[in-house]
Amino acid sequence: MTKVTLTVNGRSLSGEAEGRTLLSSFLREELGLTGTHVGCDTSQCGACVVHVDGLAVKSCTVLAQDVDGASVTTIEGMANADGSLATIQQAFQDHHGLQCGFCTPGMVMSAAALLKDNPKPTEAEVRHHLEGNICRCTGYHNIVKAVMAASGQDVSGVGIAAE
Amino acid sequence: MPKDGGIGASTKRREDLRFLTGNGRYTDDLNLRGQLHAYFLRSQVAHGRIDKIDTADAAAMPGVVRIFTAKDFEAVGGIPCGWQVTDKHGQPMQEPKHPVLAEGKVRHVGDPIAVVVAESAEQARDASEAIVVDITELPAAVDMKAALAADAPKVHDDLTSNLCYDWGFVEENKAAVDEAFANAAHVTTLELVNQRLVANPMEPRVAVGDYDPWNDQSTLYTTSQNPHVIRLLMGAFVLGIPEHKLRVVAPDVGGGFGSKIFHYAEEAFCTFAARQLKKPVKWTSSRSEAFLSDAQGRDHVTKMQLALDADNNFTAIRTETYANMGAYLSTFAPSVPTWLHGTLMAGNYKTPLIYVNVKAVFTNTVPVDAYRGAGRPEATYQLERIVDKAARELGVDPIALRRQNFIQPDQFPYATPVAVEYDTGNYDATMDKMLEVADYAGFAARAEESKKRGKLRGFGIAHYIEACGIAPSNLVGQLGARAGLYESATVRVNATGSISVFTGSHSHGQGHETTFAQVVADMIGIDAGQVEINHGDTSNTPMGMGTYGSRSLAVGGSALVKATNKIINKAKKIAAHLLEAAEADIELKDGKFSVAGTDKAVDWAGVTLAAYVPHNYPLESMEPGLEETAFYDPSNFTYPAGAYGCELEVDPETGKVEILAFTAADDFGNVVNPMIVEGQVHGGLAQGIGQALMENCVYDADGQLVSGSFMDYAMPRADDVPNYKVDHSCNTPCTHNPLGVKGCGEAGAIGSPPAVINGVIDALQRGGYSHVTHIDMPASPSRVWAAMNGK
Amino acid sequence: MYNFDFVKPASVADAVAALAGEEAQPLSGGMTLLPSMKQRLNAPATLVSLTGIDALKGVCREGNMLVIGAATPHAVVAKEAAADYPALAALAGQIGDPMVRNRGTIGGSLANNDPSACYPSATLASGATIVTNTREIAADDFFQGMFSTALHEGEIITAVKFPIPEKAAYAKFMQPASRFALTGAFVAKYADGVRVAITGASEGGVFRWSEGEAALSSNFSAEALNGLSASADGMIGDLHGTPDYRAHLVGVMTRRAVAAAH
Missing domain, CATH: 3.30.365.10 (Aldehyde oxidase/xanthine dehydrogenase, molybdopterin binding domain)
Structure with a gap:
């Protein structure tokens, strides 16, 4: 066991990790931050996405010891300081961009990374960017809508025939 | 326009707040004190005879607490099947035993052979590699039609063949259908495959068994769409634990799509092992393991024919389908290609004559059951x-x-x-x-x-067209269901007028916490924020059959309406007493009870308070309190x-x-x-x-x-x-x-x-x-x- | 995963020393190695992380060469190679997904030589040079069949030198599940001829399509490939495509790459 120290959501936290301890396991089991989920073991699904030193990564495919000393942002660190939802989180609720909620933390973290690099993405860019995040519930329509809305674009009427 | 928060409104989901902030509580998020971890050693061959299992070396590995094999389950029942189909000759289907751990033979890649329980999940897996399993590989039955050949390898040696059943529907119509085809102006024939699918909800399955020896109380936390069904199947048929000593909790569940309806061996194992070891036992599936252990979907091979007359009217339909059951009968597997399939063959059309034949086949593959x-x-x-x-x-x-x-x-x-x-x-x-x-x-x-x-x-x-909102219990009973398919709700009105609802339906993405509250709030005329929906815990919800078959609102929602109507009826009686008016004259609108044609009124909270502080209350004719339960069994x-x-x-x-x-x-x-x-x-x-x-x-x-x-x-x-x-x-x-x-x-x-x-x-x-x-x-x-x- | 010791040296020399240990393996972005270790297909005693070595990172132009440090993540290549070698940058931007591109590295991809990986096609089509801690290896000598390369035990890639072509493009037909190439064609036109490398298609891993090269060297246009198709012999047949289909895609993707080349 080796001591690993991370700055997680602005707080310095330490724990013990084996060589094989993944960042996702370290966050969930050692630090008790269970918002980061694990949905596959082949680095496909993206439920485990967190930001390490500002970059979105799949925490199930990063060794905890390999990022010792890094700054990590997880879904638990996304809300505003007063506890209210951040713009991207609020957009997911407003546009029903989640159902079972399991892929949601990774989706939100991945979408947040996109908007940082590309503040006004097109629909095609959003869809392409989310290729590393699998959702089985929503059919993606409302996720894409939420990300577009969070970027300040008008999404009224998208795909709703009755309106 | 619908009222905000009422029926017809696109009310935002309240459950989203916890999901969007990482505060959902999924089964794998749960870690109990002293918890042990289970790793299932699974078959790598599709079909084989188990000659020997030697666990001695593995048992000595670091962290290992105990290793279980089929021997430990000799006194325990098999995983039951919830539906018995009767074949076209009136005979019951062939129903093999589905042991918790493989007995004598392995029948599909992924069939569990042994389980290591250790202090950590990695230790359990490390030790599983030291278990020596001698297996004589046998030829596998994989293709369905080949599996029905006389010389095909038998998946279950004690059955007469790999044919589970040969079902004809409606058998009495067969001759008339054949005649219609003989007289048809045109016949279209189509052979097709409805391929096998994997449901793949994003949350892999998890089970945590817990046991309190001082109260002889078992608890299973599991990723299920229907905790009451699991309690019934596992308690009564597998482990012999009566319902009052067994609690099943399905907390936040990350999608199901059918694959989390069924009772699985891992649930029974964790519950059983926790009782044996008197410590919590947790199993978390990996995605790779899910591909080998979650029931899969579809897998039909069909030849279909449509007969038309000279004016292009459909006159008859005839189908022959081979339906894959996999190696064992999963909970509702036999019903899927029969009663959930044959009954829909008319579609939206007036076709007068239909005959559906389905041959269900055992193969050396993962069991197949309902998928969306x-x-x-x-x-x-x-x-x-x-x-x-x-x-x-x-x-x-x-x-x-x-x-x-x-x-x-x-x-x-x-x-x-x-x-x-x-x-x-x-x-x-x-x-x-x-x-x-x-x-x-x-x-x-x-x-x-x-x-x-x-x-x-x-x-x-x-x-x-689909038939859903399943299902009338008396009808499905005739069709072979070994369960009723009603739903339940308890509406508990609290003294200050807030409402706690307990429903047998389970939400794993469907948003019941929001929509069920909309229904109750709309009926009474109060703010939806006054209504809380509780689900997923057998210890506090009435017996319910769960969420699948597009049934939650049609069946569970109907139970909720029934219970809420009972509440309203009683509340009106209380209001009549408080307002010194006849019950028939009491009207409920926007959360207020008034006497028709007058300005006399009492609000909702006034009535609910009277129910719990019954100082001015007709105690001689009515019980205090305001709580009602209803069961709803659909008529169609x-x-x-x-x-x-x-x-x-x-x-x-x-x-x-x-x-x-x-x-x-x-x-x-x-x-x-x-x-x-x-x-x-x-x-x-x-x-x-x-x-x-x-x-x-x-x-x-x-x-x-x-x-x-x-x-x-x-x-x-x-x-x-x-x-x-x-x-x-x-x-x-x-x-x-x-x-x-x-x-x-x-x-x-x-x-x-x-x-x-x-x-x-x-x-x-x-x-x-x-x-x-x-x-x-x-x-x-x-x-x-x-x-x-x-x- | 089996457990292992983890070390993260800061220099190539320290990494080479660590790799001399019993059952030691290098770890770069880990995008392929870690999933295979989760399946317990790989059991190193020590993993030597290369991502802490600054000397292995970066994209720089040296004359008519673009030199990419072995531990440079795909996302960095996608951005920093865009001006000098846009086709290579575009290829890097199509690997995996954004999270994979933030971790996965060119050195890791080449050392693994997955038959469906993207980078080997650009490397081979560019006639690039693979620089290791001990020597330089020409791309034509480096790739030695599926998951096999000219690297020795303990030898690590430090950089890859890409001669910058006059025109180039990568056309990838994606395998829908893994997002690797079902068949990908990288076409690069140099003063002395055209090189075409195909990934995803052959059981032998990345290869140069010589018939395509010959046709394009005399006439660099999509039409020059009309009627030309690769042989299905030795092509991969799996759930996602037959050998015939992959052979057909070799022609289609090469034509598309030529049409897109700039």
Whole structure:
């Protein structure tokens, strides 16, 4: 066991990790931050996405010891300081961009990374960017809508025939 | 306009707050004090005789607490099957034992042989590699038709063959159907495969068993769609634990799509091991393990025929289907290809004679059971494909052929020849709406534009019906169900007027915490924020059958309405007492009880307080308190229906299909929360499109799973699917449940696969590839290219 | 995963020393190695992380060469190679997904030589040079069949030198589940001829399509490939495509790459 120290959501936290301890396991089991989920073991699904030193990564495919000393942002660190939802989180609720909620933390973290690099993405860019995040519930329509809305674009009427 | 938070409003989901901030509580988030971890050592061969299991070395490995094998389960029952199908000769199906851990033989890759319980999950897995298992590999039965040959390897040695049942429906109609075919002006024949799929909810399954020896109380936390069903099956049939000593909790569950209905060996194991070891025992599936241990879906091979008269009226349908059961009978497996499939073979059409034959087959593969739609997508796919094929053969418009044969609005209630009675519907209306929203009129011009870019554009149509809101208990009992299919609700009004609802339905993405509150709040006229929905814990909810078959609102919601009506009736009596008026004169509006024609009134909280502080209360005639429970057993299925249109392009160089637009016009009856309904349709469409173009669960000839991870099992991603145009404005409310709702959870997955494949065939036919009349799903680029080029 | 010791040296020399240990293996972005270790297909005693070595990172132009440090993530290549070698940058931007591109590295991809990986095609089509801690290896000598390379035990890639072509493009037909190449064609036109490398198609891993090269060297246009197709012999046949289909895609993707080349 080796001591690993991370700055997680602005707080310095330490724990013990084996060589094989993944960042996702370290966050969930050692630090008790269970918002980061694990949905596959082949680095496909993206439920485990967190930001390490500002970059979105799949925490199930990063060794905890390999990022010792890094700054990590997880879904638990996304809300505003007063506890209210951040713009991207609020957009997911407003546009029903989640159902079972399991892929949601990774989706939100991945979408947040996109908007940082590309503040006004097109629909095609959003869809392409989310290729590393699998959702089985929503059919993606409302996720894409939420990300577009969070970027300040008008999404009224998208795909709703009755309106 | 609906009231905000009431029935018909797109109320935002309250559950989202915890999910969006990482504060959901999924089963794997739960870690109990002193918890041990289980690792299942699974068979790597599809079929084999277990000659020896030696656990001595493994038992000495670091952290190992105990290793379990089938020997430990000798006194324990097998995993039960919840539905017994009777074959065409009136005989019960062949029903093999499904042991918790493999006994004597392994029957599919992934069949559990032994379980290591250790202090950490990695230690358990490390030790599992030191278990010595000698297996004599046997030839595997993989292909269904081959498995029925006389000399085929037998999956279960104690059965007479690999045939589970040979079912004929309606057997009495068979001769008349054959005669109709003999007299037909035209017969269309189609052979097709409805491929095996993996449900793949994003949350893999998890089970945590706990035991309190001082109270002899077992608790199972599990990723289930129906905790009461698990308690009943596991408690009564496997472990022999009476209900009052067994609590099953399904906390936040990350999707199910059917695969979390069933009772699994891992649940029984963790509960059993926790009792043995007097410590909590946790098992968390990896995705790779899920591919080998979650029940899979579909897997039908069908030959279908449609008979038409000289005026193109459908006169008869005849089908022969081979349905894969896998190695064991999963909980509801036998019902899927029979009662959930054969009964839907009339579709939206007036076809007078139908005969459905289904041969269910055991193979050395993972068990197959319900997956979103369960039987109904298989029926719809056959029917909507063959109608399209018939139209092409006859040179008529596939829309016109459908319309000509639609059951008409004035024919409802309509009894089909396959034993169900549709209550309402208007299929021309949904067809019209779909064509309008999809701008079908502009399709020809768009196709021309595609041609200029070297692409082949097609438009595929499907019209589906499904029977959901399952199901009348007395009926399903006659059909072989070993359970009732009612639903329950307890409405507990608290002293200050807030309400705690306890429902037997379970929410794992459907948003019940929001919609069920809308129903109660609307009926009473209070703010939805006053109503809390509790579900998923057998210790505080009434016996309920859970969430599947698009039944939560139609059945669970109806129980909720019944219970809330009981509350309102009692509250009116209390109000009458407080207002010194006759009960018949009390009116409830916007949360206020008033005496008709007067200004005398008492508000909701005044009544609820009186119920719990009964100082001024008719104690001699009425109990204090305000809490009611209701059970609702539906009198019929509900019948959502709809028209789907898929506009797509085929790249003739690569065979790749790109969906450009998808339109769904559904009749769901009344709608409680349109936002959530649309979301359900979106998700179903993505799964249906995934089946049509991408997903394929494949075993090789030895029974090895070829598509055993997301590296090979193609899950639809955001850039594989289009925006959807979803309409639910054409509605004919259900006539037999109090909300007039029909259910929307499965529709998208039922109606979309034939729309997509019809679109692919349409594109190829228009593009001059007239020899391509069918392509099996998934219509992958390789398959489409091969079909175009006659490879 | 089996457990292992983890070390993260700061220099190539320290990494080479650590790799001399018993059952030691290098770890770069880990995008392929870690998933295979989760399946317990790989059991190193020590993993030597290369991502802490600054000397292995970066994209720089040296004359008519673009030199990419072995531990440079795909996302960085996608951005920083865009001006000098846009086709290579575009290829890097199509690998995996954004999260994979933030971790996965060119050195890791080449050392693994997955038959469906993207980078080997650009490397081979560019006639690039693979620089290791001990020598330089020409791309034509480096790739030695599926998951096999000219690297010795303990030898690590430090950089890859790409001669910048006049024109180039990569056309990838994606395997829908893994998002690797079902078949990908990288075409690069140099003053002395055209090189075409195909990934995803052959059981032998990445290869140069010589018939395509010959046709394009005399006439660099998509039409020059009309009627030309690769042989299905030795092509991969799996769930996602038959050998015939892959052979057909070799022609289609090469034509598309030529049409897109700039």
